[in-house]
Amino acid sequence: MTENVEILQIKNLNLWYGETQALKNINMTFIDRQVTALIGPSGCGKSTLLRCLNRMNDIVNECRVDGTIDFNGKDILHNNTDPVEIRRKIGMVFQKPNPFPKTIFENVAYGPRVHGINERKELERIVEESLKHAALWDEVKDRLSESAMGLSGGQQQRLCIARTLAVEPEVILMDEPCSALDPIATSKIENLIDVLKQDYCVIIVTHNMQQASRVSDSTAFMYLGDLIEFAPTRQIFENPKQELTENYITGRFG
């Protein structure tokens, strides 16, 4: 039995876009080697919350944040914290696969190179391991020097996951990683999430509630910037404690 290690702790997090408050006093803890799903209607703040975790909101104008996010004893939101270092430790996979217009090999090798690894053998090892870990190796091992743009959508998404893994992160953030994929590619990503959680903390934003119930250990339901309920996934989908949660997941909203 592995212990539940608290890897990320959000404390009193508030966020404003200009005058609009998008996150209202969020407190939550993410456990290492577990999958946490964030669900809620559009505009509830789930993507905003996800983006706080690796300082992606820094580049949004008029965005103001207060509160703390503790990660390995460091406050992610603190001015002295290097966002580049944070983004290496806390990787992100986006809604639409966004490979670089480069070869498959270079897509994965790009991150390690930026972080100073230049030896060919070492890069080859990292690329192979990352692709294997992302369950893509067998499909691309004979075409590593071909353009990544020639891969299918599902393969591109797994390539993006491999690219994230290449820099040895501790946390993987996924913002609707399957919404642009067909059911088969989706189930491959879901299988992969199940494997990844053996080594990483995975946090996934999804509109697909069945996906949340299939892949996650804990589920957080957000509404209008508030965290309404955060509990083991089985509880959320079997017997939620908050009426808002119940109404949302059973489709009785509005």
Next chain:
Amino acid sequence: MTEKFFDEINDLKSDVITFSWFAEQMLKNSIEALINLDKNLAKDVKKRKKELVQTSYQIEEKIFSIIALYQPVARDMRTVVCSLGVVNAAERIGTYGKDIANIVRDFPERPHIENLVSIPHMADLVIDIIGDTINSYELEDISLLAKLSERDDVVDSLKRSIFRECITYMMEDPRNIAICTHYVMIGRYLERSADHACRVAEKVHYMVTGERVEIK
């Protein structure tokens, strides 16, 4: 979920309620047939068995299609699961009614022994338990189930006392053996029916609260 789904759930519930009363009526009528040795009524109860089976199949089909098409969660999921339990239990209870009707049909042409021992009293208690359980499902109100465990205990002891009483009559006069054997069987059917109702009550409790309880 769509409006169509909510309509389907409401339809399902009303089908299950109608079906449950249909099964309850079979048991109730079979006891009336027994008390009055009314072979026509017994025949009528027996005839209803076919409809009982067909309807339970139809409702099960409806439940399977709701699960396949809508994958309900939370309270909706609990309602569907509970409904399946109610249907299965009601089908069993109706079948015990048919079994009692069969006994009445084959009953010897002679009056009951000792005013039917405690069977009418026991039947009243069982029918009440079944009725309260159906009502609790319909109204989603578990307060009706509060004393169910104690009520089921009374039913269990009545079954044992019927057994002991019947043994006495059988030892007194071997001509009582056939009828008393029937009484013992009927006591057993009634006790089983109350047990099925208690299993349903557990499912209603789960539907309403999300918590599982055991009603012994």
